[in-house]
Structures are given as structure tokens and as C-alpha cells.
Amino acid sequence: MNEKESKAKILIVDDKPANIKILGEALRNEYDICITTNGKRALEIAFSDDMPDLILLDIVMPEFDGYMVCKALKENHKTKDIPIIFITIKNEVDDEAIGFELGGVDYITKPFSLPIVKARVKTHLDLKRKRDKLENMAKKLEQLNIVKNRFLGTAAHDLRNPLGSIQNIAEVLLMELENQLTDDQMELIQMIFTQSEHMLLLINDLLDVAVIESGHLTMNFEKDSLSLFIAQRIRLMKSLASKKGQHIISDIQNSKDALFDKDRIGQVFDNLFSNAIKFSPINSTIQIRVYEKESYVMVDIQDEGPGLSKTDQSKLFNEFQRLSSKPTGNEKSTGLGLSIVKAIIDAHHGKIIVKSEPGIGTTMTIALPMSNEE
Numbered sequence: 001m002n003e004k005e006s007k008a009k010i011l012i013v014d015d016k017p018a019n020i021k022i023l024g025e026a027l028r029n030e031y032d033i034c035i036t037t038n039g040k041r042a043l044e045i046a047f048s049d050d051m052p053d054l055i056l057l058d059i060v061m062p063e064f065d066g067y068m069v070c071k072a073l074k075e076n077h078k079t080k081d082i083p084i085i086f087i088t089i090k091n092e093v094d095d096e097a098i099g100f101e102l103g104g105v106d107y108i109t110k111p112f113s114l115p116i117v118k119a120r121v122k123t124h125l126d127l128k129r130k131r132d133k134l135e136n137m138a139k140k141l142e143q144l145n146i147v148k149n150r151f152l153g154t155a156a157h158d159l160r161n162p163l164g165s166i167q168n169i170a171e172v173l174l175m176e177l178e179n180q181l182t183d184d185q186m187e188l189i190q191m192i193f194t195q196s197e198h199m200l201l202l203i204n205d206l207l208d209v210a211v212i213e214s215g216h217l218t219m220n221f222e223k224d225s226l227s228l229f230i231a232q233r234i235r236l237m238k239s240l241a242s243k244k245g246q247h248i249i250s251d252i253q254n255s256k257d258a259l260f261d262k263d264r265i266g267q268v269f270d271n272l273f274s275n276a277i278k279f280s281p282i283n284s285t286i287q288i289r290v291y292e293k294e295s296y297v298m299v300d301i302q303d304e305g306p307g308l309s310k311t312d313q314s315k316l317f318n319e320f321q322r323l324s325s326k327p328t329g330n331e332k333s334t335g336l337g338l339s340i341v342k343a344i345i346d347a348h349h350g351k352i353i354v355k356s357e358p359g360i361g362t363t364m365t366i367a368l369p370m371s372n373e374e
Contacts, residue, residue, distance in 0.1 A: 007032045008125050011052035013042040013069065014087060015061045019110065023056060023087075026114045027121065039064030043072055046079050054125055056108070059088040059099070067102055074103040081131070083124040087112075145213065153210035156203040163203065167196040198332040205336035209319065212343045219261040219347055223371045226258045226265075226297045227290050233266060234288060237273045244329055245283040252290040255297045256370040264344045265368075271337045272301050272364050278327045279305040279362075296351070296367040303363075308356035316354060317342040 009032040014020050020035050027033055034052060036042050039061055046052060055073075059066035066086060073079040085106045086099045096107055106120050170193035178186065211217050231252050241248050276286045284304040291298050305325065308316065312323040320335040327333065345352045348368055356362035 008053040009034060009050070010121065011036070011042065011045055011055045013037075013039065013055065013061075013066070014058040016058075019058070019087070019112075022112055022114075023117065026112075026117060030118075031121075038062070039066065039069040042069050046073055046082065047076065051079060052082060053128060054121060055082055055084045056087050056121075057084050057104075059086055059095070067098060070099070070102045070104055081128070083128050085120060085124065149210040149214045152206050153214075156206040156210070160200065160203050160207075163196050163200050167193060167200060170196060201332070202336075205340060208340045209336055212340065217343065217347055219264060221259045221261055223257045223259055224262070225255070226260065226299070226368060227252050227255045229260075229262065229265070230269065230288070230290050230299060233269045233273065237270070237277065240274065241277050241286065244277065244280070246277060246280055247285045248288060249285060250288045250290075252288075253292070255290060255292045258297050258368045259371045260348055260368055261344075265348070268341050268344050268366065269299070271341050272366070275337070276301050276303040276305070276362075276364075278329065278331045278333070279303065279325055281305070281328050292370070293367070295370055297370055299366045299368075301364045301366075302361060304361045307358040307360050307362055308354070309358055313354055313356060317352075 007030070010027060011034045012020050012023050013036055014023075015037045017037065020037070024033050024035060034045060036045060040063070042055070042057070046055065057066045057069060066088070070084050070086075073082060073084065080103070083105045084103065085108055086104050087108045087110065088095070089110045099107065105124050108117055108120060170189055173189045174186070174193060177189075181189075231250070234248055234250055238248055273286075273288075280286060280303045286304070287300070287302040289298075289300040289302075305328075307325075309324060312325065315321045316323070317338050319339045321338075322335060342352060345366060345368075350369060351365075351367040353365040353367070354362065355365070
């Protein structure tokens with residue numbers, strides 16, 4: 001790139017040739033200068049393929065003044081980010097306020113102080129370069145994120161079927177060879193089953209994350225009783241709790257119907273119920289309550305676990321987080337479950353509230369909007 005090509009382009013717009021001459025001579029050595037004496041021509045230049053990097057724009061011009069030019073530039077997607085410095089004899093506060101409201105970045109008053117002109121032009125060009133660089137980096141990161149999600153989705157999808165087969169085979173071997181193998185051999189098969197189960201959980205979570213981050217999380221909303229739905233999920237979880245000697249106590253009040261995706265909300269409560277079981281001590285009690293509050297159906301899941309510190313609570317819904325609390329039965333976790341829960345609840349326009357105190361326990365509350373349909 002030669003020196004001329006590397007120079008920033010400045011458009012000077014003023015109906016007084018003398019002002020254009022002063023500004024042009026002051027800036028020509030450092031920048032490419034383009035000039036015009038009327039607003040309409042300024043727009044033609046700005047909308048061209050070779051648009052300016054910065055515009056010095058006079059306010060008082062016949063027919064099409066500087067405010068009108070600025071407004072037109074800021075309303076156009078192509079030119080809205082070009083910095084505009086107004087040049088004017090006006091110096092009233094109201095006049096400056098109008099210019100800033102329209103999108104101008106600065107003012108230079110006549111007669112010109114050329115050192116100030118140069119300093120302000122340089123400052124706003126530097127700011128524009130940095131902003132453009134940040135925008136380009138953001139675009140590249142967005143593209144990389146798309147590629148990452150596509151890779152995660154493809155890899156997870158391709159791995160899920162063979163891992164499922166490995167788990168199924170291990171399960172069959174555990175059932176059919178129970179009395180034909182040594183304890184060590186059975187333990188190895190159990191390890192294969194357990195690890196494949198954990199890997200399937202991780203892969204399914206990765207697929208969910210890829211879908212959520214791509215913006216393609218779809219919902220199939222149905223009007224139904226959340227109270228009955230929760231009662232069914234609790235029955236499924238009681239056997240899991242009984243393995244740790246835990247008791248689930250439920251207080252489920254009849255509530256108005258809600259609009260929710262049964263598969264996704266099932267995923268939410270399975271995750272929250274299993275977390276309560278996972279982090280609660282043996283022989284403890286988990287309380288689940290369903291009730292109405294204002295325009296929401298509320299579900300409280302209260303455990304007697306170790307509770308969460310303020311630090312843990314602040315990162316609870318972030319991806320791949322490892323909290324200080326540990327499962328009481330050496331259960332596995334992917335670190336993705338609660339971030340997926342949060343995304344699903346957000347898609348339902350609901351709320352998730354956490355109340356926790358170390359040494360006492362945690363209450364997770366889900367609030368889903370009630371259906372307004374009769």
C-alpha cells in the first residue's frame with residue numbers, strides 16, 4: 001500500500017471557498033482532501049463507493065444546510081458511522097445540542113484555530129479506526145462462534161449413536177453375564193456403562209448449547225396444567241431420591257394453565273430435581289411446591305444441601321462452571337445444565353430465582369407465565 005492509499009479521506013463541506021482553502025491547506029499534507037460547497041453534492045460524495053473517513057461540515061448553507069446533511073447521513077446504514085465535525089460561526093449551546101442530537105461528534109468554530117482543527121480531526125479519526133477494528137474483530141468472533149457451534153453440533157450428533165450403542169451393550173452385558181464373570185470383570189463393564197452414560201449426557205448438553213447459541217432454539221408451546229406436569233416429573237424422580245435415602249415432599253396446588261414446551265420444561269425440571277438430589281445429603285428432605293403468584297405459576301425446589309456462596313451464585317448459569325459444592329454421591333456433572341435451563345426459561349418469558357445460604361440449603365424458583373386464554 002503506498003502513502004496516498006494509506007491516508008484517510010476528509011470531506012470538507014462549506015459554501016465559503018475561503019474557509020475550504022484554509023482547512024484544505026492545513027490538512028492536505030496528512031490527509032486526502034475532497035471538497036464541495038453545497039449539501040446535496042456532499043451527500044453524493046458520501047454515498048459513493050469512495051466515501052470519506054471524516055466530514056468537516058458547515059451548518060449554515062443555502063437550500064440544504066449542515067443539519068439536513070447530517071440527518072441524511074445518519075439515517076443511511078452505509079454512512080451512519082462516518083464522524084461529522086460541524087464547522088460554524090455559531091457557538092450557542094442550543095445549536096451545539098442540535099448537532100450532537102443529530103449525531104455529530106464535535107464542533108469547530110470560525111475563525112479557525114488550525115492546531116485545534118488538526119487535533120480534533122486526528123482524535124476522531126483515531127477513534128473511528130479503533131471502532132472499526134473492534135467491529136471487525138466482533139464480526140470475526142461471531143463467524144468463529146458459528147463455525148464452533150456447527151462443529152460441536154456435527155461432532156456431538158455423530159458421536160451420540162455409537163456411544164448409545166456402547167451403553168446399551170454394556171447394560172446388556174451387566175444383566176446377562178452377572179453370574180458368569182468375576183467381580184473385577186463386572187466392575188469393568190459397570191465402568192464402561194457409567195462413563196458412556198456420562199459422555200452421552202455431555203454430548204446431549206453440547207447439542208443443546210450449539211442450538212441455543214445459534215439462535216435456533218425452537219419451542220412447541222402447548223396450553224396445559226403445570227401442576228399435573230410437575231406431579232408426573234416428581235414421580236419419576238422419587239426412585240432416584242430413594243437410592244440416597246432422600247424424601248421428596250410436595251405441595252402442589254391446582255393452578256391455571258400455562259403455555260409451555262413439555263419436552264423442554266421437562267428437561268428443566270429434571271435438571272433441577274436431579275441437582276437437588278445430587279447435592280443433598282443422604283436421608284435429607286427435598287420440598288417441591290407449586291402455586292400461583294400474580295400472573296405466574298411458581299415452582300419452588302428446596303433442598304437441604306450445602307448452599308451456595310455469593311461467588312457461586314454469580315456464576316451459576318454460566319457455561320462450564322465448577323462450583324465449590326460437590327455432589328454427595330459422587331455423581332457426574334457437565335457444567336452445562338443450568339445454562340441450558342436459563343436459556344429455556346428465557347425462551348418461555350419466565351424467571352428463575354435463586355435463594356441460597358451456605359450451610360442451610362438452596363431454593364430454586366421457576367416462574368412461568370400463566371396462559372391468558374380462556
